[in-house]
Amino acid sequence: MLPVELKKDIFWVGVEDFGRRDFHGYSLAPRGTTYNAYLLKDRKNVLFDTVDAQAAAAMLERLEQVLPASKVDYIVANHLEPDHAGALAYMVERCRPEKVFCSAAGLKSMAGHFDISGWPVQTVQNGETISAGLRNIRFVETRMLHWPDSMFSYILEEKLLISGDAFGQNLASGCRYADETDRALLVQAIEEYYYNIVLPFSSQVLKTLDLAAELKLEPEIIAPDHGLIFRRPEDAAFILDKYRELALQRPRKKALVFYDTMWRSTERLAGTAAEGLDKCRVPCRVMSLKNHHHSEVMTELAGCGAVIVGSPTHNNGVLPQVSAMLTYMKGLRPLNRLGGTFGSYGWSGEAQKHIAEALEAMKVEQPVSPVKCLFKPKTGDLAAAFALGEQIGAALTARCRE
Ligand SMILES: Cc1cc2nc3c(=O)[nH]c(=O)nc-3n(C[C@H](O)[C@H](O)[C@H](O)COP(=O)(O)O)c2cc1C
Ligand SMILES: [Fe+2]
């Protein structure tokens, strides 16, 4: 791809990673990803962020179509995770910048990743502004959104926010702008990214959105470090509203049932619980952990106000995929969910106790007792699984009306 001029003298110089499927070793990126980096040409030429180390040469080639690397005066490292700073040492070597800017916490991360002796690093304070000539750049610390080092760079005169991971999406589509892409696909990618990366930091998201308003940052263009750029004011407003909505996690009238099974008894209960939800007209998606990666399940949770978890008892506990899913989900700290659990057992039947405790630790409200059945479900067991779905569906419907 060629560099793309977002605004006069401001260029996208990132790299698309069409083939990437494993994102950071724990999440799926079904449509690949992009590492966005930006260049501002002014009296000082400023490079914002870099790319994954593997894409360093491709980025340099793109950058040099706009200007020789040696002409870059400043490099801003908004975030030091390797997908954005992996090529930082490579770029510092080629650009020989006058300054490398990062947050105070960024300095620690930078020193943890590179030998920075001899680098002209300058830390910036929250709210500090530097001049590039005709344009001024304000830095806004966004600690723990999603690393301690994370910050935004805001080009004041252009109302352009370079937002790091916030507002990003894993999308390598050949397009640069949100308005060039199907909206449903975009929303799916935003939710997937939020629910697998940003969710634990939802309170910081709300604080940052409020802070941005207080600082009178009224971005008309939002340029994240992954995926598509929101270049029209209405798209910038759209992504800010979407983030507020995702961070608030208000209940949504949809349910998720996920489970694993050995001999299919628990699977039978899953289908029956879904029928109970159906009776209350609560749409429900049933996901087998054999067919769905934990990050896909987490993405589905974005649209669901209830989550019902099934596992047979296996060696006095739950099946390993269920345990992994619950651990992953707990770390991502979803809020405001209703839920419950069900499963088959043969003699001791501890699985439901374990799941109920895990859900409790996530503050999932459980209005119905766990449903357990001895080996194959009989009529009474199926009725109990149906009632589990139905009662959770009714409770969710009431909650959505509040
Ligand atoms: C390897 C293995 C370990 C099991 N461990 C337990 C156990 O510790 N306690 C128990 O109550 N049942 C245990 N069971 C029995 C299962 O929970 C029982 O077969 C159940 O009906 C399986 O449900 P499913 O058809 O959903 O896989 C075990 C079964 C297998 C195959
Ligand atoms: Fe990151």
Ligand SMILES: [Fe+2]
């Ligand atoms: Fe990232």
